[in-house]
Amino acid sequence: MINSSTSGTSNTAAPQSHNQGTTNKGILDMNAFDHHSAQSPAAKRRLANQGAAAVLFYQQPIEMVSAQGAWMQAADGTEYLDCYNNVPCIGHSHPAVTEAVSQQLSKLNTHTRYLVDVVDEYLEALKARLPAELSNVMLTCSGSEANDLAMRVAMAHSGARGFIVTEAAYHGNTALVTDASPSSLKRGQLPDHVVTIPAPAKSYYAADITDPQQAELAIRQGFARDVQRAIDTLQQRGHGVAGLLVDSVFSSDGIHTAPQGFLADAVAAVKRAGGLYLADEVQPGFGRLGSHFWGFQFHGLIPDVVTMGKPMGNGFPMAAMVTRPDLLADFCQTTGYFNTFGGNPVACAAGLAVLQVLKQENLLANASQRGKELKQGLLQLAREYPTLAEVRGQGLFIGVDIHNASGQPCASTTKHLIEQLKQQKVLSGAAGLLGATLKLRPSMTLNDREVDFFLTAMRVALRKSTID
Ligand SMILES: Cc1ncc(COP(=O)(O)O)c(C=O)c1O
Structure with a gap:
């Protein structure tokens, strides 16, 4: 078993036999270099400016x-x-995004409390890529904000506060989302209302199975069984199940996409328990999988809530939470939501250019x-x-x-x-x-x-x- 005092992932619903004898890595640690070896003036300058929070890639950044x-x-x-x-x-510095951003910035940039055509043009273009039932979009500035909102929507709807996430998940940096991001924790434990499940890895669920079909079955069934265990744990602890929050390709868990559709049984169990399925598309969204625009489509599922970010503006900071109108209405009964920079016209112009280029350049x-x-x-x-x-x-x-x-x-x-x-x-x-x-x-x-x-x-x- 892993040393739970250093892993921060002891709230597991299943034994972690694939971790034996090794050390878990935090998401920011695994690509970072040792601060003390900083040689170049530029690296020293950054460390002086950012201190303990500085994260730089490579031995020589x-x-x-x-x-x-x-x-x-x-x-x-x-x-x-x-x-x-x-x-x-x-692609970096795509001229279509540069042009769209420059034009909009020189014309108008403001918050979403005015009617600005490019904002609704973008919202409609984005919704055209999503299942029809997911028709309400809240634009934010970061994936963290989008996931924070998604979790609050799930809590408001379910009346529960329990979340199920994978062992090495990263969903963002707000306090609420950090609690559901085991990969962020350097020491200590996750809170009681967050339970982790192993990543849907072949090396965990089907290590000794040679027949590919049997292996696929073992992953699908094993993952659903662990989700059910997590549901049971949350219910025993009195938290109930607000949602299953998963990155559709399990990026920080090591990228697990096979077998196609394996998530369906796990999602069904969460729905039965009254929780929502929150699809974190911050990494896989916007067509990176090639076969599908979104990772949840690869699983043949329609989530209750979808969050997205990173590639959305091709580098211009923008993100979103998308959900059904009834779920957003539940949330808005008790809490309002406003984001000064989220959905500003310049971001929408960038996002529109991204959607157009994805199509035009096939x-x-x-x-x-x-x-x-x-x-x-x-x-x-x-x-x-x-x-x-x-x-x-x-x-x-x-x-x-x-x-x-x-x-x-x-x-x-x-x-x-x-x-x-x-x-x-x-x-x-x-x-x-x-x-x-x-x-x-x-x-x-x-x-x-x-x-x-x-x-x-x-x-x-x-x-x-x-x-x-
Ligand atoms: C899967 C996933 N969700 C959410 C986030 C948070 O996004 P942001 O850094 O834009 O807040 C990240 C960032 O790495 C991520 O990988």
């Missing part, structure tokens, strides 16, 4: 000066293929195609290098479990590989409860040459990791 498409340029002239950042979904189809190529290339490398223990994901959202020479999931091997990839001019990151999953989320504009560039870099990085 990169000073970035510009970015276009799938590439980022550093101050020393190095060009990096960005396979980490999922915010610039239509980027979902591209994400599907390039995702397949990346996965095939990674699977080929996995046959040669056992370091790559499992390759999974959907579209351009890919996770690769990294094992050390003893065949164990290993955060330091993952970190080392990420550093080696940086040497090969590729930006990547880590995810998962143990920080032992390589996380890849390149721009949805990725082309075939960039796929080749990545795979060549990966081969060199693996060779060097093996030798080092």
